[in-house]
Amino acid sequence: MSSHLLAHAARARGTLRPPTTATARKGSRTALCLWLPTFELRLELVRSPELDQTSVALLSPEESVRRTVWQVSERAFEAGVRPGQLVSQAVSLCASLTLLEPDPAHYDAAVEELLEALAQRSPILEPAPERGKVFLGMDGLGRLYGSPPNQVNAVLRCLFQVLPPPLVAATRAGWAPGTFGAWVAAAHARPGKPVIVSEDNLPRFLARCPVAALPVEEEMVTRLERLGVKTLGALTRLPEPALVAQFGQDGRDALAWASGRRVDPVRPWHKPRPIRVSLDFPTPVGQVSFLHNALDRLLERGLARPARRGRSIQEMRVTGRLEGGGSWVAEVVLKEPGSTPKQLAYVLRSRIELTPPPRAVEALALEFVQFGPPSTQEDLFGRADGGARAAEGRTLTEGRVPPSLRKAVRELTLRLGASPLYRVVELDPWSRIPERRHALLRFEP
Amino acid sequence: MKSLSPRGPRLRPLDTPSTLRVLADADGRPTHLRLKGRVYRVAGVQERWCIDDEWWRAPVHRTYFELALEDGRVVTVFEDRMAGRWYRQ
Numbered sequence: 001m002s003s004h005l006l007a008h009a010a011r012a013r014g015t016l017r018p019p020t021t022a023t024a025r026k027g028s029r030t031a032l033c034l035w036l037p038t039f040e041l042r043l044e045l046v047r048s049p050e051l052d053q054t055s056v057a058l059l060s061p062e063e064s065v066r067r068t069v070w071q072v073s074e075r076a077f078e079a080g081v082r083p084g085q086l087v088s089q090a091v092s093l094c095a096s097l098t099l100l101e102p103d104p105a106h107y108d109a110a111v112e113e114l115l116e117a118l119a120q121r122s123p124i125l126e127p128a129p130e131r132g133k134v135f136l137g138m139d140g141l142g143r144l145y146g147s148p149p150n151q152v153n154a155v156l157r158c159l160f161q162v163l164p165p166p167l168v169a170a171t172r173a174g175w176a177p178g179t180f181g182a183w184v185a186a187a188h189a190r191p192g193k194p195v196i197v198s199e200d201n202l203p204r205f206l207a208r209c210p211v212a213a214l215p216v217e218e219e220m221v222t223r224l225e226r227l228g229v230k231t232l233g234a235l236t237r238l239p240e241p242a243l244v245a246q247f248g249q250d251g252r253d254a255l256a257w258a259s260g261r262r263v264d265p266v267r268p269w270h271k272p273r274p275i276r277v278s279l280d281f282p283t284p285v286g287q288v289s290f291l292h293n294a295l296d297r298l299l300e301r302g303l304a305r306p307a308r309r310g311r312s313i314q315e316m317r318v319t320g321r322l323e324g325g326g327s328w329v330a331e332v333v334l335k336e337p338g339s340t341p342k343q344l345a346y347v348l349r350s351r352i353e354l355t356p357p358p359r360a361v362e363a364l365a366l367e368f369v370q371f372g373p374p375s376t377q378e379d380l381f382g383r384a385d386g387g388a389r390a391a392e393g394r395t396l397t398e399g400r401v402p403p404s405l406r407k408a409v410r411e412l413t414l415r416l417g418a419s420p421l422y423r424v425v426e427l428d429p430w431s432r433i434p435e436r437r438h439a440l441l442r443f444e445p
Numbered sequence: 446m447k448s449l450s451p452r453g454p455r456l457r458p459l460d461t462p463s464t465l466r467v468l469a470d471a472d473g474r475p476t477h478l479r480l481k482g483r484v485y486r487v488a489g490v491q492e493r494w495c496i497d498d499e500w501w502r503a504p505v506h507r508t509y510f511e512l513a514l515e516d517g518r519v520v521t522v523f524e525d526r527m528a529g530r531w532y533r534q
């Protein structure tokens with residue numbers, strides 16, 4: 001396997017899932033892996049075709065003082081530029097190197113389009129965490145498309161809907177039982193020549209592969225190679241107790257993968273429909289405080305969306321279109337799902353303080369990506385916002401209804417047609433007949 | 446208390462008495478009562494009082510008992526002497 005592929009396999013480590021229970025093991029046993037190496041750089045070259053065949057390097061999207069190289073073109077690779085090098089180092093190796101800023105929003109949009117096109121061929125899709133790699137479940141599709149090579153060709157043909165022909169031609173395809181087998185097959189494939197591995201041939205096929213293909217920690221791979229175990233075939237000749245003694249559960253998993261005994265099915269991926277709100281600035285905004293204000297407005301709009309009602313937010317994504325091109329993305333996953341503007345704004349602001357946009361922002365978008373359980377009931381009597389409650393013995397009077405309670409009543413009234421809340425009112429508090437003392441009056445602040 | 450449908454009346458009663466099946470002794474003291482389909486023995490009478498009111502319109506004549514049940518709960522019941530029925534307050 002080339003160093004490119006080894007590097008990619010190293011990044012892919014840990015992306016395969018632990019074994020699941022029988023109940024959860026739904027999905028497709030037969031997997032087709034489509035892999036387009038340097039996916040992001042290729043998309044940039046589609047946008048800027050004049051850079052094709054030149055030395056190009058895409059900068060890493062992670063923000064730090066010292067930028068590093070993320071992906072390199074073939075020409076740049078031949079000049080000695082490697083992913084992970086500092087920019088200064090890369091430029092010193094290749095004076096004519098063109099550096100490109102990443103545009104994560106554009107790459108994510110391309111992935112969305114790709115998945116929509118592939119969904120026409122298979123109902124079971126599982127995108128890998130890294131862009132450019134996706135698994136399709138192929139069980140039962142033989143009746144539709146025929147033999148495995150025909151199935152692969154049918155899938156590749158649908159890529160033309162979203163990718164230009166050169167990118168489709170560069171896509172590698174591997175067809176095998178399980179996601180690990182399919183990924184290794186795709187890594188071995190050449191553009192235009194998919195690798196198809198049957199169930200019977202899987203152990204023999206895997207035996208030739210280097211241990212670097214295993215989705216385990218890099219340290220374990222290094223130790224295996226130092227021990228003289230270079231291929232998966234050599235690994236399968238080791239006794240399992242010895243592997244477990246050395247590497248624990250990882251050793252057992254590695255043996256199961258290497259021998260073809262462990263077949264991880266392609267599990268269907270359900271993407272919740274995000275709620276997206278956006279704002280265009282008349283002039284690019286560079287100050288973080290202005291961005292905070294804009295986010296507050298976006299939060300208000302997003303939370304007011306009817307589709308959000310009753311759901312708490314677990315994950316949010318802020319995307320900014322940068323002045324001069326490129327984009328900036330900040331993702332936030334909340335420890336506890338929230339639904340109050342204050343809570344969500346605090347989390348977003350903290351994140352932006354840590355990773356502010358590198359340049360001024362022309363447009364800002366906020367997405368609610370993942371949702372949590374239904375919103376827990378907010379504190380109707382709003383102690384925190386200075387509501388009507390005070391020391392013991394007070395009653396809630398009309399003039400001191402907290403805003404949170406008013407808002408809740410308004411929402412319920414809109415939804416149900418009338419307020420379902422009642423308040424206790426005194427009628428004849430000194431009456432000897434208990435049911436004459438108080439009554440319930442509909443609460444309409 | 447019945448469920449508070451949002452389309453119901455604006456003013457609703459509170460603490461409306463509900464009917465109750467009670468077994469009383471010769472002195473009219475409850476000995477057993479049925480709550481939610483189960484019969485409970487009255488462990489003791491903690492309090493007893495009467496109200497006689499509103500004679501000018503619909504007279505109210507009630508004998509109240511504050512009862513301790515065998516499971517430790519305390520309930521307030523009354524006998525409507527006009528109707529001859531028992532209620533839980």
